[in-house]
Amino acid sequence: MDIKANLDAVKKTFVNPSCLLVAVSKTKPLPDLMAAYEAGIRDFGENKVQEIMAKQPEMPSDVRWHMIGHLQSNKVKYIAPFVYLIHGVDSFKLLKEINKQGKKINRIIPVLLQIHIAEEESKFGFDRAELEEMFASDEFKQLTHVQIKGLMGMATFTEDQSQIRKEFHGLKQLFDELKQKALPDFVQLEELSMGMSGDYRIAQEEGSTMVRIGSAIFGSRG
Ligand SMILES: *Cc1c(COP(=O)(O)O)cnc(C)c1O
Numbered sequence: 001m002d003i004k005a006n007l008d009a010v011k012k013t014f015v016n017p018s019c020l021l022v023a024v025s026k027t028k029p030l031p032d033l034m035a036a037y038e039a040g041i042r043d044f045g046e047n048k049v050q051e052i053m054a055k056q057p058e059m060p061s062d063v064r065w066h067m068i069g070h071l072q073s074n075k076v077k078y079i080a081p082f083v084y085l086i087h088g089v090d091s092f093k094l095l096k097e098i099n100k101q102g103k104k105i106n107r108i109i110p111v112l113l114q115i116h117i118a119e120e121e122s123k124f125g126f127d128r129a130e131l132e133e134m135f136a137s138d139e140f141k142q143l144t145h146v147q148i149k150g151l152m153g154m155a156t157f158t159e160d161q162s163q164i165r166k167e168f169h170g171l172k173q174l175f176d177e178l179k180q181k182a183l184p185d186f187v188q189l190e191e192l193s194m195g196m197s198g199d200y201r202i203a204q205e206e207g208s209t210m211v212r213i214g215s216a217i218f219g220s221r222g
Contacts, residue, residue, distance in 0.1 A: 024214030102145030150191030168206035
């Protein structure tokens with residue numbers, strides 16, 4: 001596996017060269033991460049708390065650790081001190097727990113809200129009604145130790161490119177709509193995390209600012 005060559009190939013096919021590439025290194029061993037690091041990658045994405053905790057102390061300190069998977073509330077405390085961005089905040093309960101853990105260690109934790117855009121039932125995330133309910137609540141306005149930097153979404157796992165495009169397009173529309181809304185100061189909608197190995201070009205065409213790419217860089221995960 002030539003990780004540097006893969007990275008070059010991925011970068012070359014970016015529709016938007018200023019889109020941030022988060023290298024998704026889940027299940028991959030440290031030498032693979034170091035190969036990406038040496039090729040210039042500083043943003044790494046992991047989806048398991050145990051794994052991100054094991055890798056973090058072993059990698060250079062300027063790595064930015066992105067938690068991209070579903071996160072259980074009872075595990076937030078382990079990553080709160082070092083996580084750069086939590087992409088998958090999919091419930092108000094989880095957001096409140098992140099706020100609570102941030103408060104404990106006096107750190108404002110950057111997060112993205114995960115929006116349910118896929119057809120599959122199984123994909124996590126807020127729907128529009130849940131989002132609006134949360135925004136309207138007093139409890140939300142009183143959060144002090146989170147910063148909401150944007151939205152994240154995963155398209156349906158399908159060959160149907162028009163379906164994927166439609167879902168990303170819908171997420172971008174929601175993003176633009178929310179940016180017009182009067183929301184508390186800790187909501188700064190700048191980032192739109194959408195796109196993986198199979199669909200990052202469509203995602204970039206639809207306005208993604210961050211793509212989370214694993215297998216196209218590190219190979220399949222067996
Ligand atoms: C695994 C994963 C990715 C990367 O998937 P690839 O298809 O390997 O690029 C992106 N986002 C999330 C949330 C993931 O869990």
